[in-house]
Amino acid sequence: MNALLKLSGGIDAINRTIGRIFAWILLPMICLTAFEVFSRYVLKSPTVWAWELIIQIWGLMLMACGGYCYWKGGLVRVDLLYNKFPVKVRCGINIATAILVLICMGLVFIYGINIFLLSFRLNERISSVWGSPMWTIRFWVPLGAALMFIQAISELIKNVAAMAGKIELTNNSDEVAEAIEIVKSAEHLPDETGKEDIQ
Amino acid sequence: MSPDIIILLLGLVALMALGIPICFAMMSVASVILLVFYGSGLLNVLNAAFVYQMQSESLLAIPMFALMAAFLQTSGIGGDIYEFFHKWLGGINGGLAMATVATTAVIAAMSGVAATATIMMGLIALPAMLDRGYDKALATGPVLAGGCLGPIIPPSTIMIIMSSYTGVSAGWLFAGGALPGVGLALLFIIYIGIRCAINPKLGPGIPKAERPSWGEKMRVFKKVIAPIAIIVLVLGCIYAGIATPTEAAGVGAFASMVYALITRKLNVKNLRASLIQTMEVSAMLMWILMGGAAYNSLVNITRLSDVVAAAFASSNLDGLPLMLLIFALFFVMGMFLDTTPIIMIAIPILLPVIQASSLDTNATILILCVTLCLGMITPPFGINMFYLQGVAPPGVDTKVMYKAVMPYVIIFLVACFFMMLFPELIVIFPNAAMGY
Amino acid sequence: ACGGDTAGSDSGVGESSSGGETITWRLQSSYSLNSLQGDMATNLKEALETATNGRLQVELYEPGALCQTSDILTYLSQNAFDCAVIFGSTFSGLIPEADLACGIPFAWESSAEIYDVMENYGLLDVIQEAYGELNLKYYWNAHEPNYNVLANFQVESLEDFHGKKIRALGVWGDFLAALGASPTNIAGTEVYQALQLGTIDGALYGWSSLSDSNNIREVAQYALSPSMCFCQMATVVNQDSLNKLPEDLRSIVDETIRLANIGVIGQAHVVGTEKSVRDAIQGGYTELSPLPDDVLAEMREIAVTQTWEELAAKSERMARGIEIIKQQNRDYGRQVDY
Ligand code: NA
Ligand code: NA
Numbered sequence: 001m002n003a004l005l006k007l008s009g010g011i012d013a014i015n016r017t018i019g020r021i022f023a024w025i026l027l028p029m030i031c032l033t034a035f036e037v038f039s040r041y042v043l044k045s046p047t048v049w050a051w052e053l054i055i056q057i058w059g060l061m062l063m064a065c066g067g068y069c070y071w072k073g074g075l076v077r078v079d080l081l082y083n084k085f086p087v088k089v090r091c092g093i094n095i096a097t098a099i100l101v102l103i104c105m106g107l108v109f110i111y112g113i114n115i116f117l118l119s120f121r122l123n124e125r126i127s128s129v130w131g132s133p134m135w136t137i138r139f140w141v142p143l144g145a146a147l148m149f150i151q152a153i154s155e156l157i158k159n160v161a162a163m164a165g166k167i168e169l170t171n172n173s174d175e176v177a178e179a180i181e182i183v184k185s186a187e188h189l190p191d192e193t194g195k196e197d198i199q
Numbered sequence: 200m201s202p203d204i205i206i207l208l209l210g211l212v213a214l215m216a217l218g219i220p221i222c223f224a225m226m227s228v229a230s231v232i233l234l235v236f237y238g239s240g241l242l243n244v245l246n247a248a249f250v251y252q253m254q255s256e257s258l259l260a261i262p263m264f265a266l267m268a269a270f271l272q273t274s275g276i277g278g279d280i281y282e283f284f285h286k287w288l289g290g291i292n293g294g295l296a297m298a299t300v301a302t303t304a305v306i307a308a309m310s311g312v313a314a315t316a317t318i319m320m321g322l323i324a325l326p327a328m329l330d331r332g333y334d335k336a337l338a339t340g341p342v343l344a345g346g347c348l349g350p351i352i353p354p355s356t357i358m359i360i361m362s363s364y365t366g367v368s369a370g371w372l373f374a375g376g377a378l379p380g381v382g383l384a385l386l387f388i389i390y391i392g393i394r395c396a397i398n399p400k401l402g403p404g405i406p407k408a409e410r411p412s413w414g415e416k417m418r419v420f421k422k423v424i425a426p427i428a429i430i431v432l433v434l435g436c437i438y439a440g441i442a443t444p445t446e447a448a449g450v451g452a453f454a455s456m457v458y459a460l461i462t463r464k465l466n467v468k469n470l471r472a473s474l475i476q477t478m479e480v481s482a483m484l485m486w487i488l489m490g491g492a493a494y495n496s497l498v499n500i501t502r503l504s505d506v507v508a509a510a511f512a513s514s515n516l517d518g519l520p521l522m523l524l525i526f527a528l529f530f531v532m533g534m535f536l537d538t539t540p541i542i543m544i545a546i547p548i549l550l551p552v553i554q555a556s557s558l559d560t561n562a563t564i565l566i567l568c569v570t571l572c573l574g575m576i577t578p579p580f581g582i583n584m585f586y587l588q589g590v591a592p593p594g595v596d597t598k599v600m601y602k603a604v605m606p607y608v609i610i611f612l613v614a615c616f617f618m619m620l621f622p623e624l625i626v627i628f629p630n631a632a633m634g635y
Numbered sequence: 636a637c638g639g640d641t642a643g644s645d646s647g648v649g650e651s652s653s654g655g656e657t658i659t660w661r662l663q664s665s666y667s668l669n670s671l672q673g674d675m676a677t678n679l680k681e682a683l684e685t686a687t688n689g690r691l692q693v694e695l696y697e698p699g700a701l702c703q704t705s706d707i708l709t710y711l712s713q714n715a716f717d718c719a720v721i722f723g724s725t726f727s728g729l730i731p732e733a734d735l736a737c738g739i740p741f742a743w744e745s746s747a748e749i750y751d752v753m754e755n756y757g758l759l760d761v762i763q764e765a766y767g768e769l770n771l772k773y774y775w776n777a778h779e780p781n782y783n784v785l786a787n788f789q790v791e792s793l794e795d796f797h798g799k800k801i802r803a804l805g806v807w808g809d810f811l812a813a814l815g816a817s818p819t820n821i822a823g824t825e826v827y828q829a830l831q832l833g834t835i836d837g838a839l840y841g842w843s844s845l846s847d848s849n850n851i852r853e854v855a856q857y858a859l860s861p862s863m864c865f866c867q868m869a870t871v872v873n874q875d876s877l878n879k880l881p882e883d884l885r886s887i888v889d890e891t892i893r894l895a896n897i898g899v900i901g902q903a904h905v906v907g908t909e910k911s912v913r914d915a916i917q918g919g920y921t922e923l924s925p926l927p928d929d930v931l932a933e934m935r936e937i938a939v940t941q942t943w944e945e946l947a948a949k950s951e952r953m954a955r956g957i958e959i960i961k962q963q964n965r966d967y968g969r970q971v972d973y
Contacts, residue, residue, distance in 0.1 A: 019478065020475060023478035024474055027470075027474060034449055034450050037446045046800060046817050051256065054259065055256065058262070062482050062486075065482040066482060068478075068482070072479065075220035075221070075223070076487060078216060078221070080535065080579060081216055081217065081218060082217065083218075097219045100214075100223055103230060104226040111242055111713075115246055118712070119709070122729060124728055124729045127724070127728035127729075134729070137253065141246055141249045141250060180589045243713045244701050251699065251706070366824065370832070
C-alpha cells in the first residue's frame with residue numbers, strides 16, 4: 001500500500017507541476033492576440049500565423065492541465081447529495097468516478113493515438129496559408145487523456161486507502177475559499193481603504 | 200423509447216446526482232452507450248469532441264475575459280469603484296445598498312463570471328452596511344442579486360458558451376444583455392429606494408457631518424477613469440464592429456495587464472496567481488464543454504433530439520406557452536445545476552424545437568441566458584450564496600440569504616415575463632448594435 | 636430542423652439488422668441541412684433510399700453533429716460514419732489532391748469541362764487513388780458554378796487585392812496570398828458574421844451561399860465576376876461501409892451515387908445557385924462587379940505560373956494531376972505556357 005501511495009504522490013506531483021507550468025502559456029497567448037489585433041487593425045497587415053499559433057498552444061494548455069484540474073478537485077460536480085454522504089460513501093463515489101475515467105480516457109487515448117499516428121504519417125497540415133501541423137493538435141488529445149488517466153490511478157489509490165482507513169482524504173480545492181483568497185489578496189481592502197473612508 | 204436514449208437521460212441524471220464531476224458523467228454516459236450499442240468506429244466521436252472544442256476560436260474569449268478581470272482586480276479596481284459609489288450615494292437612505300448594486304453592475308461589465316462581484320461586495324460592502332446599522336436581509340440582497348448581473352451585462356462567459364452551442368452571435372447576445380442587465384440593476388436600486396423610503400431604519404443614510412466633500416468625490420472619480428476606459432474600449436470595439444469578441448477580450452486582457460504594470464500593482468507573485476486562476480477556470484470549463492460535445496454527439500446519434508422534437512410537435516405547443524414551458528424547465532434546472540451544464544444538457548435537445556417554432560431564436564436564447572443567471576441565486580443550489588457564505592460576517596446565514604434574495608427573484612421573474620411577452624422589444628437594441 | 640427529414644427512418648438503433656436486412660448509413664453534411672447546399676445531402680438520401688427500395692436507410696447529420704467539418708475525412712476514414720458531402724479544399728491539408736478535385740483557379744469554365752477532365756482525361760483516377768489511401772471512395776458531386784470573391788470592395792487593378800482580408804480555403808488561400816491579399820481560414824458558418832463585422836473584407840465562397848437560406852447576400856455588397864472556376868462538391872464514402880454491403884446492393888449504391896451526382900443533385904444545385912444569384916441581384920442585395928480583362932489575364936498568369944506550379948511540386952501524383960489539367964486547358968486553346 002505504501003508503495004502505491006508513493007506512486008499516487010508522484011502522479012499528483014507530476015500533474016500539479018504540469019498545471020502550474022502550463023498556466024504560463026496564457027501570457028504569450030494574450031500578447032500574441034494583442035499583437036495580431038494591432039497588426040490587423042492598425043498596420044493593416046494581419047499575420048497568417050498568429051491565430052493558428054494561439055489555437056495550437058491553447059489546445060496544449062487545456063489538455064495538459066486536465067489532470068491538474070482533476071487532482072485539484074476543480075471539476076464541477078452537483079454536490080447537494082454528495083456533501084451529505086458519509087466519508088465512506090464519498091470514497092465509493094470517487095472510486096467509481098476513477099474507474100469511469102479510466103475507461104473513458106483509456107478509450108480516448110487509444111483512439112487518439114491512432115488518429116495522431118494517421119495524421120503524423122500523412123503529415124497533416126491545417127488547411128490554411130501558414131499550414132502549421134495538424135498532428136500536434138491531434139497529439140494533445142491522447143496527451144491530455146494520458147495525464148487524466150494516470151490521475152485517475154492516483155485518485156483510485158487514495159480513495160481505496162481512505163476507505164480502508166489508511167489515510168485521510170485531503171481537499172486540494174475549495175473553490176469558494178480560493179476565489180475569496182484571490183479577491184482578498186488583490187484588493188487593498190477591506191481594512192485599509194474601505195473602512196477608513198467610511199469613518 | 201429505445202434503451203440507449205433512456206441511459207442517455209437517466210444515466211446522466213443518476214451520475215450527476217451522485218456527485219460525479221459533470222464532465223466525467225457526460226463522457227462516461229457517452230462512452231458506455233457507444234461501447235454497448237454502437238460499434239467501435241463511432242467511439243471516434245469522443246476524440247472528435249475534444250478536437251472540435253479545442254479549435255473553437257470563439258471559446259478562446261473565455262480565458263481572455265477571465266484574465267482581463269483578474270488583472271483589473273489586481274489593480275484594485277473593485278475597491279475603487281465601490282469607494283466611488285459609496286461617496287456619491289452614501290448619504291441617501293439605502294444609499295450603500297444602491298452603491299453595492301451600481302458597483303456590481305460596473306464589475307459585471309469587466310468580468311464574465313458572477314463570483315467576482317459577489318465575493319468582492321461580500322468583503323467590502325456587506326460589513327460596511329452592517330456597521331451602518333442596515334437591516335441584514337436588505338444588506339445581503341444586493342450583494343447576491345448584484346452578482347447575477349455579471350454574466351448578463353457583457354462580457355459574459357455564459358453567452359460565449361451559449362453562442363458556441365446555438366450559433367447565435369456572441370456579439371448579438373452581448374448587446375442583448377446590456378439593456379436587461381442595466382434595467383435589472385435600476386429595478387434593484389428603485390426597489391431598495393422604495394423600501395428605505397417607507398422604512399428608513401432598514402438602511403439609514405450617512406449623517407451629513409460625515410459625508411465626503413466635493414473635492415473628495417472628484418478625487419475618487421479620477422481613480423476609476425482608466426479602468427473604465429479599458430472596459431469601454433473593449434465593449435466598444437465589439438459593437439463598432441472593429442474586432443470579434445475574442446480579439447477584443449485579448450486586447451482588454453493585454454491593456455489591463457499593462458495598466459496593472461503601470462500602477463505598480465503587478466508583480467511576479469500575483470501575475471502567477473492570476474495565470475493559475477485563469478488556467479483553472481478555463482481548463483475546467485473547457486473539459487466540461489468537451490464532455491458536453493461528446494454528449495451532444497450522442498444526442499444526435501441516438502436521435503434523442505428527434506424524439507423530443509416529435510413530442511413537442513405533436514403537442515402543438517407554440518408561441519408564449521412554449522416559451523413559458525422552456526423557461527420553466529430552465530428555471531427548475533437552475534435550482535439544482537450550475538449554468539454551463541444546463542446549457543449543454545438542454546440546448547442540443549431544445550434548440551431544434553425552438554428553431555422549428557414561431558419563437559424568435561435569438562430572443563429566446565437571450566431570455567434563457569438571463570434565466571440561467573437567475574439560477575445563481577435560487578435555492579437550494581445558488582452558487583452566489585456559496586460564495587457569500589465564505590465571506591459573510593457572523594449572523595448572515597442561509598436563512599437570511601433566502602429571505603434576502605426573494606424580492607430580487609421576484610423582480611427577475613417579472614423582468615423575464617416582460618421579455619417573454621415582448622420579445623420584439625428586446626431584439627431592437629442588439630439588432631441595431633449589430634447592424635441587422 | 637433535422638427532425639423532419641428523418642422522421643421516416645425509425646430504426647433508432649444503428650446497424651441492428653435483427654428484423655429485416657435494412658442497413659443504415661450515417662451521412663454528415665458539410666452544409667446546414669436547411670440550406671441550398673444541404674439539399675445535396677437530402678437529395679442523395681432520397682435517391683439512395685428509392686434506388687435500394689428502402690434496404691439502405693440514410694441518417695443525415697448536421698455539420699458538427701459527429702465531428703467538426705474540417706475533420707470529416709479523418710473521422711470518416713476511421714469508420715465513425717459512412718459517408719459525407721464535402722467541399723474538397725477544406726481538406727487540402729490532409730489530402731493535397733482534394734484541391735485538384737475541387738477545382739483550382741482558372742481550371743474549368745463549365746460542368747462539361749469537369750466531366751471531360753474527370754472521365755476522359757483520367758483526373759478521377761488520380762483523385763480516387765489519393766482518397767483511396769485513406770480508405771475512402773471519392774464520387775464527384777454537384778457543381779458550384781460561380782466561385783469568386785463575395786466582397787465589400789471592388790477591383791480596378793491587382794493593387795486592390797492588397798491587404799484585403801478574404802476568407803479562402805486550401806489552394807484558394809495560396810492564390811489570394813499570391814495576389815497580395817491576406818487570406819483567412821474561417822468556417823463557412825462564421826462567414827456571415829465576419830463579413831458583417833468587417834473582420835473580413837470578402838469571402839471566397841460558392842455563390843450558392845447567396846441563396847436566401849444563407850443570407851450572405853445581406854452582408855456582401857459585390858460579387859466579383861466572372862467565376863474563377865467551376866468547382867465541384869463531392870460525396871465521399873468509407874470503403875469498408877461499401878464493402879460490407881451485400882453484393883447486389885453494393886453495385887446499386889455505387890451506381891446511384893455516381894449517377895445522382897451527375898444528374899438530379901448536380902442539376903438541382905446549379906439551377907438553385909443560378910436562381911439565388913438572380914434573386915440577390917434583383918433584390919438589390921448584391922451587385923455584380925466584373926474584373927477588368929487585363930486584371931483577369933494577370934490573375935490567370937499568376938495562378939498558372941505560381942499556384943499551379945506550387946501544387947505540382949507537392950508530390951509526383953500532384954504533378955500528374957496538374958499536367959492533366961494543363962493538357963486539357965491546352966486542348967481547349969487556353970494559355971498555360973508562359
Ligand atoms: Na459581465
Ligand atoms: Na439555483
